[in-house]
Amino acid sequence: MANLIGKQLGNYTLTQLLGQGGFAEVYLGEHVYLKTSAAIKVLHAQLSGQDDTESFQREAQTVARLVHPNIIRVLDFGIAEQVPFLVMDYASKGTLRQRYPRGTRLPLTTILPYVQQATSALQYAHDERLIHRDIKPENMLLGQQGDVLLSDFGIALVSQSSRNQNTQDVVGTVAYMSPEQIQGKPRPASDQYSLAIVVYEWLTGERPFNGTFTELCTQHMFATLPPLREKVANISPHVEEVITTALAKDYHQRFGSVKAFANALEQASQGQPPTSVSSPDHPTLLAQPNQPYIAAQSGQHVPYQVRATMPPSAQLQNVTPPAAFMPPNNLRPQGPGAQGQPNNPYAHQAQGAKHQQVQESRPSAWGLTSRQLVAMLIGAPLCAIMGYVVSKTPRSLSTFVFAFSFALVYFFGTKYGPWVGMVTSLAAAIVEYFFIFILYPHLSLYEFCMFYMLLGFVASLAFLRTRGHYRSVGPIAFAVGTSFAGLALFVVGTNFAAQVHENILLGYPRLNSNILFLIGQVVRNVTAQVTHITGYVRSGLIGLVLLVMALLISNLFGKPSNAR
Template sequence: MLNYTGRQLGNYRLLRLLGQGGFADVYLGEHVYLNTLAAIKVLRTQLVHNDLQIFLTEARTIANLTHPHIVRVLEFGVEVNTPFLVMDYAPDGTLRQRHPKGSRLSLTEVVSYVQQVAAALHYAHDRKVIHRDIKPENMLVGRDGKVLLSDFGIAVVAQSSRHQSSQPVGGTVAYMAPEQLQGKATAASDQYSLGIVVYEWLSGAWPFNGSFAEVGSQHLFATPQPLASRVPGIAPIVEQIVQMALAKEQQQRFKSVQAFAHALEQAKEQEQSTKLRSVDMPPLANQSLVSTYVKPVLPQQQYPPQIARDRSGGSGRQPVVGQPSVRSPQFAPMSAPNITPQLTPGGLPPVVVTPPVQPAKSRSHTGYVVTIVVLILMLLGVSCWSVSLLANKQLGSTNPGGITTPSQNPTGTSGGNAPQANSAPTSLPTASSGVLSKKIHLRCDSCNDPIRVDINTITIDTGNGRMLWDVTLTNISGNVQVFYLSDFTLQSLSDGTKYSGTGDILGVQNLPAGQNMEGNAIFSFVPFHGATYKLTAQVSGNGGINFNPVTITF
C-alpha cells in the first residue's frame, strides 16, 4: 500500500493518515493557499483512459449532492492515474469510533441516528443515487453533532477500473442486500443495509457471520436470528420492523427508507408511552386523554342549598343544577336553628355565617320549612337533569348509526360549517360503557387499495377510561402484502383535539393473498355522549393508502 503522507494532491498537502477502508485511504489534508483542512480520500485503484470518464461522471453526481446530513465533496481529481476526492473534514470521527463493535445502543439513540441517515438517503434516492455501502464507518459526526453520511457511490467508483479488487460487487459484505450481491443494487438495497446497522446497534452483533462466501450465502437464503433471543425484553413491534427491512425480496420491504425510519420512530414513541403509563403515573393520570366532565350531583337532604342574595337584599338565586364548581360551600346541618345570613354594610353576606342560638320552639318550625325547600329543589334538579339527558338522546337519534361521510351535513342546514351540536362538549355527559356495533368500511377513492379495513364494534370502557375497537384487515390483492397502519387517529370536531390509536392492529402485518386478520385499536379516552369525531387512517408498506376520513357520533 502506498503512503501519500507529505505528498500533494491537487491543492492539498496530505498531513497524516486518518483511516483506511475497503476501497480507499483517508488523509487529513491542508489547502496550500487557504490553510483550511479537509479529508482527502485516495482510492486504491489505477484508472486507465477508458475508465477516467466513468469516474468523472460518478464523481460529478456525488459532488452535486447538497444536504445537511451528507458530507460535501469539495473537489475531485486524478493524479498519475490515481483518483481522489476532497471532502469536508469531520473532526469527531465516525459512529463506528463512537460505538465500537459489540456496543449496544438504546432504541432512542438508534432512532435518532436512523432518522438522520434516512433523510440523507431519501434525498439521494430522489436523485437516482444509490449509496451501496451503508455502515457505521461511513457515518461521520459533524461539528454540531449531526450525523453526516459519506462515501456515496465510492464503491462503484472504485470498481470502475478493470484493475479492481477481487470483490465482485461494490460494498461491504456484512451489510449487503441479496440483490446487491447479485449486482442489481437499488434504493431498497440501502434500506436493507441500514436494517443490518439497526440490528447490530440493538444487539451488538451482525445477524450473519463467516467468510465472504458464507455471509453472502446467508444474506441470500438464511433468516436472521431473532432480536428477542439476543435482546431480552425488546418490543415485538421493533423486531417486526427490523425483520421487514431485512426481507429477502425488495417488494416485501418498506416502500422507502423514510417509511422504515418513521415506523421505528412510532415504535419508540409507543414504547415510551407504555413505560410512562405503567411506571411514572397511575392509570388515567394523563388528563389530556381523559374526560373532564363531572356528573351532576344532587343536593343531599342534610345539606340545604345556600341562598345567595344580591346587594339590594332581593330574592335569592338558585344554583344551576349539574354545573360543577371548584369548591362546594360548607352548609350547616338541618338541626341548626334559624339560619339567617348576616348582611354586611355593603349589603353582601359575610364569608362565614354563624347561626345564632334560638329557642327550641323556633328551631322546630324552621326545620320544617328548610326540609320543604330542600325537597322542592331536589324535584326541580331531577326534572332539569332528566330533560337534559332526553334532549341529548334525541340529538343522537337524529343520525341513525352515528356515521356520516365528510360531504354530508349532520345538522341538516344548507351551510358547510361543522356540526354545532357538539360545540360545547363539556356540557355533555360521557358515553356509557357498552359495545357499539358500527360496521364501518374504510375506502380510498384515489387509489386501488389492496388492503380492506373494517371496523366491527367499538367497546366503551368507562371504568378504565378507554375505547377498544375491533378491526379486521383483509388482503384483497393477489399478492402477499407487508404493511402497517401508520395512522389511526380520532379528532374531535368541536375543539380539534386529536387522539392517536395504539394496539396490535397497528403493528407490522404480513398477510398472504385473500387472508384477513382481526385485532384491536385502543384509544385512551371516553367520548362524550352525542359528540362527533373524525377518523383518519393510513396504511404504509407496499404502497401508501390514505383512506377517506369518516365521522362517528357516539
C-alpha cells in the first residue's frame, strides 16, 4: 500500500505513520476542523462489491457500539477507493508488545492487572455477543494511566479474509489462536485461549508453540502443552493448573467465561486452589443462538473440574466465523524432509490424533450406533403409519399423501444410513402392499418389499459420503440424486416384476417370451404413472422436494448425527 501521509480520509488528515503490518497500516490523523488527534487504521482488505461493503459496515457498526473503559473506541469509519478504514481513539503510550519485547519475563503481580482489565473488556464484548478473535500483545494498548486498552475488535474478521496477507503476520496471529478458531469456528472461549497464551508468554518469555504456519496449527490442535514448571521452576501448581485449563484443546474444558479465568488466576496467585470456574457475583453461561445469556444466581458456584455449558451449536449474533485457516501451498509440507520444510516433530502425533478424531466424528457407515437404533424405532412406525394413511386416502389426494411416505424413506435413509433406510422402507412396504395389491394383483409381498427396500438402500448411499451432514448445496444435491436413483429402480422393478407375472408366469400367449415386448410394456406403464394422479413417479418426485425441506429443517436441531 502506498504511503498515505498528507492524504485526507473522511474528516482526518494523515500526519504520521504509527505502524504497519500484513493486515493494516495505522496513521496518526488530525481532524480538519477540531484539530483533535485520532488513530486511523487503513485495512489492506479490498471491498470488491456491495456485499463486502455492507458486511464491513455492519461489522464497524457493531464494534462502534462497544463502550468500555478498556476498549479502544471506534469513532468513525469509511471507505476510500474500495479500501476500508476506521477512526479510533489514539493511545499514545504504545502497545504491551512495545513495552515488553519478545523474550521478556514478567512476574505474576505485574501480569494480573493486565489480565483483569483485558478480561473485563472481553467479558463485556462477549455479553454483547462479539468475539475479538485476535488477542495478542500487539493489540493491547496502554492508556494515559497505564491501563490496558484492547483494540481491533472484530477487525480480524475483515483482515483474515484479505487476499494481501503477509505470511509473517499470519503466523504471528495463529501463534495465539485456539484450535476451534483454526478450524473456522471461533467462540468466546477462543479469546480465553488466546489470552492464556499471552499469559504463558509473559511468565516464561516465550510462547508455548512455535514454528511455521503448518506447525503452529498442528501444535495448537494436537500437541501437549509444555509444562510451565519446566520453564519457571518456582511457578505455583495452582497457577499452572489455571493456565492449563484455559489452554485446553476442547473449549468445553476451559473456564465458563473469560472473567472466570481471570478470577481463578487471581485466586491461584494468592496460593489458594481455585474453587470455581465462574465469577462469584456474575457467572455467565452462553445460551443457545438468538437467546439471551443466562446468569446464575449470586453465590452459585460451578465445580472447578466442570466447565459451564456452552453448546457447540452456539453462535454469536452479528458475527460470521471466517473460513478455516489453510496454510498457503508453499507452506504445506509434502512429506518428511520436503524441500523448504523442516521436519515437524509433532507430525506423527498430529496424524495419529487427527486419525482418531476422524474415526470418532465419522463412524463406519455400515455400523449400527445407538442413534441409528433410535432412528429405526422412530422411522419404522412413522413409515408404517403413513402407509396406512395412504391406503385410506381418496385416490384424488393419494399422490400428495404418498409423497410424504416416500419423503420419510428418503430422509431416514440419507440422514441415518443404509440400515435405517432399509428398515424404514420395509415397514412402509409391508403396510402399503395391501394398497399396491389392487394395482399389481400378481406382485408378491416378497417382491414388493424387496424393491421398496432397494429404494431405501440406494437413497441411503448418500450417507456413505455425507455421514448425515447436509449443511451445504453439494451434500443435499447428492442425497436427492441417490434418492431419485432409488425411486427409478423401485418404479422400474415393480413394473417389470408385475409384467413378468402377468405375461410369463400366467402363460399369456401374447408375450411368447419376447423380452422386447416385456420391456415395452414396462416403459408404457412407467410413462403412464408419470401422468397418472396416483402414479408412483409423481409421488416420488414430490417426495424429493419434501426431502430437501426435511434436510434443511434438520439443520436447525444441532449437529448432524455423526458429529455428536
